[in-house]
Amino acid sequence: MENTEKQLTIAVTGLNAIDSPGPGIAVIRGLRDGLNRPVRIIGLAYETLEPGIYMHEVVDKTYQIPYPAAGSENLLRRLRYIHEKENLQLIIPNFDAELHNFIKLAPTLKSMGIATFLPTQEQFDARDKINLFKFGEKHGLLVPRDKVxxxxxxxxxxxxxxxxxxxxxxxxxxxxxxxxxxxxxxxxxxxxxxxxxxxxxxxFIKGTEINIAILGDGKGNAISIIPMRKLYITDKGKAWAGITLEDDALIKVARDFVEATNWKGGCELEIMRTDKNELYIMEINPRFPAWIYLTAAAGQNQPAALARMALGEAQPPYSEYEVGKIFIRYSWDHITDIKEFHQISGMGEL
The missing domain is CATH 3.30.1490.20 (ATP-grasp fold, A domain)
Known part of the structure; x- marks a missing residue:
């Protein structure tokens, strides 16, 4: 039966599907799989050679946007132009460095009819690497000692x-x-x-590295928690393969974090499990990780759930996921044409 629901137009950043990938392509796969309605994906790119720009079966159209250092006013000006062309309903930013501008602009974007689902500036700052040890002390979470x-x-x-x-x-x-x-x-x-x-x-904390993808509703509730252990790590420390885990202690750490912060949106906890079974929080990344499509494959599609909540739709917490689900990242030579490269370079859109 044909789906007659109105098409959603969603803008996504992080199209750099390279050896140190951004989350954008994985987020888009989750959205297309999990929203059960037509979706038009607008890519927002910083560099002209971000592979997602040229993956037309994944990204319908791409616009360049100014680098985060250019400030929120320049970003807003560009987003107004894109919105006039595309009638955006939702933007999902996926880079740490750009989040400050998007958080600042969230009320203005909302007045334009564009939804976001982001942490507050206070939440964003509290988990920053610079403040992480104090954050851990405040909330009773185990965090390595550090000096800034x-x-x-x-x-x-x-x-x-x-x-x-x-x-x-x-x-x-x-x-x-x-x-x-x-x-x-x-x-x-x-x-x-x-x-x-x-x-x-x-x-330095010696142990086994574990990553946890989390989606919080902004009211202290964890909508989804998926722990993953890296099976293969690149020389840049990125997961090239990983497997979902079943572990109540990991789930509890993630739930404690969400309850302590009232976290809103996606995030990733980088955990180190020591030989004494201590769980140290090494970093808190304030957006979806690049391996986020594994959550969809395991039965808890976090990108689609975020989109539903951002659009005001009901999203009950997930209760189950498939343990032992593995992702394996791979390289693929994507072929495009110099005309497309010239168009994104010269016109700023493709």
């Missing part, structure tokens, strides 16, 4: 406090495990050049 530094000389104090190895982290992304002062200094310069100040230096 702005000068390379401060690495000496980190060495005294944590010993080696220690972890040097960029403000937004990237982490380097340093075993010597020389390695720590090299990581400091590299991450400052890429992401700016400050740098976070964290004590």
């Amino acid at each position: 530094i702005n000068n390379i000389s401060e690495l000496n104090a980190c060495e005294e406090s944590f010993g080696y190895p220690l972890v040097v982290k960029g403000k937004f992304y990237d982490a380097v495990v340093a075993h010597t002062m020389e390695q720590a200094q090299k990581a400091f310069y590299k991450l400052v050049a890429k992401w700016g100040f400050p740098i976070i230096v964290q004590e």
Whole structure:
């Protein structure tokens, strides 16, 4: 029977399906699979070689948008133009660095008829790497000790406090495990050049890394929680394969986080399980992870559930998911034409 429901037009960022992928393509797959109605996907891209731009069976049309550093006013100006062309109903941003602008613009977007489903600025700031240890202390969650530094000389104090190895982290992304002062200094310069100040230096926690994808309703309820253990990790630390787990302790940590923060939207907890079965929260990523399509495959389609809640539709919490579901990422040479590259480069849309 033909679906006669009105088409939804949803804009999605994070189309960089590369070796360190953004979540956008996985989010789109979830939306197309789980919304049971026609969906038109508008890609929002920063770079002209983001693969999703050219994947026309996945993304219907793409527009370039200004880099986050250009500020919220420039972003709003561009979104107004796109909205005039496309009549957007929902935007799902998928990069940490862009969320501040989208959170700031959320009320204005709502007045334009464009829904979002994002954490508040307070929620976003509280889980920031810079504030993570204080956040853990406040809510009774286990978090590694850290120091936030702005000068390379401060690495000496980190060495005294944590010993080696220690972890040097960029403000937004990237982490380097340093075993010597020389390695720590090299990581400091590299991450400052890429992401700016400050740098976070964290004590090293030995254990098994586990990731948890979470969808919160903004009222303290976890709509979906899916834990995953990485089976294959790239040299950039990204999961190239992973498997869903059954573990009440992991579910409890995720539920405690949502209840403590009233988290709204998708997020990912990066957990380290020690030999003593301690669960340390290493990072809290304030958006869907790149492996988010695994939640749909396991029976809890988080992107589709977020879209329904953003649009004011009822979304009861999920209660079950399939354990032992595996994802394996792979590379694929996508072929396009120079005309398309020139169009997105010159016109800013394709």
